[in-house]
Amino acid sequence: MNELPLIDIVALAWFVVLWVGYSLFAKKRARHIHCLSSILRSLRVDWMYAVTHKDNHIADASLIGNVERNVTFFASSTVLVLAGVFTVLASSDAFVRVINQLPFTAEQTANLVILKLAGLAAILVFAFFKFTWSIRQFGFVSVLLGMAPNMSRSTVSEEARDRYARNTAKVLDQAGHEYNYGLRAYYFALAYLCWFTNPLFFIVASAVVVGVLYRREYRSRVLRALLATKGFEPGPMPEDERKAQLKATSTRLEEFENELKDNKQGD
Structure with missing residues (x-):
């Protein structure tokens, strides 16, 4: 920390607080307020429930494959960007000279620039892990779609269809969340780049990124268009919808507890 001036420490702390704070805020708020996360969760349940009433799932598999390719693109791009960061680390002295010649740039040492590059690499590694975990989960969804023809039989009860739809949508929802976390890391990485010029720019850019994410x-x-498909309006969720989500969550917890009890009895 001796290499890090006070203004840079404040800027970095501000950046971390905004990133972590917004992530926690968005996760908690999605349980009570209509947002992209909440409406997509509802639409995914409807999609998977519709899957249980169809015999042909080629279109559904194609849609999942298309999203998976997008995530794979970002994962591959992250590796290339990481390679670029490590290349700059190898020639940090030349990079410092270029940075110090830019207008409105605060004077900084080679060690400080190396520290900043290491932080950028850490953000990209985080994004890579999120993207690759998202890819794996989309693969799990493909497996679940593979068993969907069994769910479309007339002998399957509505309770079984509903259970399949909700749990498959849950896996799909988690894959989407991991993809979103990776994209969010990219947004904050763009703000992080401003730290190479001036810590004040870094502070402002971090706040701008949070504002952009919140608005979207x-x-x-x-969001309004997606909510309109279900007859919803932006704002707090109706009480019946919140209760339905809580009921679905409690049902999943009960199923998980029952599985644990069965496993213990089997042992």
Whole structure:
């Protein structure tokens, strides 16, 4: 920390607080307020329930494969960007000279620039792990789609269809969340780049990224359009919808507890 001036420590702490704080805020708020996360969860359940009433699932598999390719693109791109960061680390002295010649740039040492590059590499590694875990989970969804023809038989009860739809949608929802976390890391990485010029720019850019994320997840036109498909309006969830989500969550917890009891009895 001796290499890090006080203003840089404040800027870095501000960046971490905004990133972690917004992630926790968005996760908690999605349980009570209509947002992209909540409406997509509901639409995914409807999608998987529709799957249980179809014999042909080629289109569904294609849609999952298309999203999986997008995530794979970001994962591959992250590896290339990481390679670029390590290349800059190898020639940090030349990079410092270029940075110090830019206008509005605070004077900084080679060790400070190396420290900043290491932080950028850490953000990219985090994004890579999120993207690759998302890819694996989309693969799990493909496996679940593979068993969907069994669920479309007339002998399957509605309770079984509903259980399949909700749990498959849960896996799909988790894959989407991991993808979203990776993209969010990219957003904050762009703000992080401003730290190489000036810590004040870094502080402002971090706040701007949070503002952009909030507007897109809670105030965007696409959110209004998605909510309209279910007859919802932006804002707090109706009480019956919140109860339905809590009931679905409690049902999953009961199933998990029953599985644990069965495993213990089997042992």
